[in-house]
Amino acid sequence: MKIAIVGSGAWGTALAIRLCKNGHDVTLWTFETNLIPQMEQERHNIRLPGAVLPESLKISGDYGCVKGCKLVVMASPSFPIRSVCRGVAPYLDEDAVMVSVTKGIENGTLLRMSEVVAQETGKPVVVLTGPSHAEEVALDVPTGCLAACENRELAELVQDTFMSDTFRVYTSPDAVGAELGAALKNVIALCAGVSDGLGCGDNTKAMLMTRVLTEMARLGISMGASKDTFAGLAGVGDLIVTCTSMHSRNRRAGILIGQGKTAKEAMEEVGAVVEGYYAAASAYELSKKQGVEMPIVTAAYRVLYENLSAAEAVHTLLRRGRKSEKEDAGWL
Ligand SMILES: NC(=O)c1ccc[n+]([C@@H]2O[C@H](COP(=O)([O-])OP(=O)(O)OC[C@H]3O[C@@H](n4cnc5c(N)ncnc54)[C@H](O)[C@@H]3O)[C@@H](O)[C@H]2O)c1
Incomplete structure (x- = not known):
């Protein structure tokens, strides 16, 4: 599946590695375009020391990289999430499904992250969360997470996409x-x-x-x-x-x-x-x-x-x- 991860912090990077290992066609969008040469050539991201970026992982500083993606994973911190969603929104496919992995409540509006993502993109959103240090997920340390969405089919889509022998994903209707x-x-x-x-x-x-x-x-x-x-x-x-x-x-x-x-x-x-x-x-x-x-x-x-x-x-x-x-x- 073609997937974009929007946000190249420790968590976005660890999830990108996971999805590449699961055989998906993955692009990691980064705010820090100055880091692109290092990520591309040395296969290393200073945000996640110790992890090796798979050869198949593409890096981009262009919001247009979400075009054609069935899943778009929003992995920026909470404070810029709205502006990042506005950046990708014009390029999203009609049937794109968003995955929100950001942890926070928007200051001012008091909206949950998935509500902000839904508001700005108009797409359905699945929440992926749980006890998961990026540093450990990148090293295949056994981990369990939750894919939460009112829509069972979409929660199961995210479960199937991320699940591996070391990354267990449970579903829940309670986003x-x-x-x-x-x-x-x-x-x-x-x-x-x-x-x-x-x-x-x-x-x-x-x-x-x-x-x-x-x-x-x-x-x-x-x-x-x-x-x-x-x-x-x-x-x-x-x-x-x-x-x-x-x-x-x-x-x-x-x-x-x-x-x-x-x-x-x-x-x-x-x-x-x-x-x-x-x-x-x-x-x-x-x-x-x-x-x-x-x-x-x-x-x-x-x-x-x-x-x-x-x-x-x-x-x-x-x-x-x-x-x-x-x-x-x-x-x-
Ligand atoms: N690190 C983890 O283990 C982990 C696990 C689960 C969930 N999360 C959640 O994931 C989210 C991201 O955390 P992280 O640990 O990957 O962050 P991080 O501290 O590793 O990196 C921060 C990222 O934010 C980017 N950034 C800074 N200013 C920005 C802006 N104005 N617009 C867009 N991007 C900007 C930086 O380029 C950097 O890539 C947080 O909500 C966090 O709670 C983190």
Whole structure:
């Protein structure tokens, strides 16, 4: 199948390698046209050190490379996704299907990434997400992801296209839950990093991860997601991988903030897109819009955007009133 991957960051590159190995005719579109000679000649992308670009992979800086593609994978970071979609839209085939792998919620509009892609391209969109570090996928480390779309046929098309002996793809009809899980886990990876940077322990991180799942599900249900999705690959799966690994730039940024750096300094030091920073603002606004209580997301927002110290944010969370773990505990 002819496929374009629009975005040559670590994730777009890893997926391009996967699809070439699956025998597809793949073009990788890059924003960084200055890197094209290196990618073409040395078969190397500085965004994904250690990975070899297959000989069959074509590289392009031209939006027109999506012409004739049945699948177009949108793999840019969240902040430029709308402009990148506008760039490719005029060249899309009539029956093109979009795959959204970007994790985030658009600042301002509070739209999910697949909603932005659908708005700008007018095409159906499948969400591909899950616990998947690019560095590991590129090396064929066994990985499981979720192809989520209301349309089963399209979810199965994406499943069949990406699936391999080392890359398992499950399907789901719940794109809302899958995308909220993906966006919010980046905020929590930042929080887990802050917790580590402050010198808190494993207990703290485990509490953070499990309590935030409740927050995610609360928000998700208010937006029509299924609660089960948050217990799956796109929820708890992605939370585990991002909150416990040094591959996660969100967690690395959080550690620096916990150690006393400002959000800006931390992002500069990490040097790659820290989606959790943008997602924290959108998630906070979304919780207000939906009237859903999200104390951990609110604390993250206040640290990142209102200069609340990380230590004070932890104390504020710990000093909240007593709660039952189950909101509908059923006690008389
Ligand atoms: N890295 C991973 O393991 C991974 C896994 C799953 C999902 N994701 C998601 O994929 C998305 C991309 O992340 P990444 O890790 O590939 O990014 P990255 O940090 O490796 O690279 C960022 C990319 O953005 C491009 N870019 C910068 N400014 C741009 C602009 N104005 N317009 C278009 N492109 C621009 C850069 O050229 C670069 O290719 C994110 O939403 C991320 O959450 C990443």
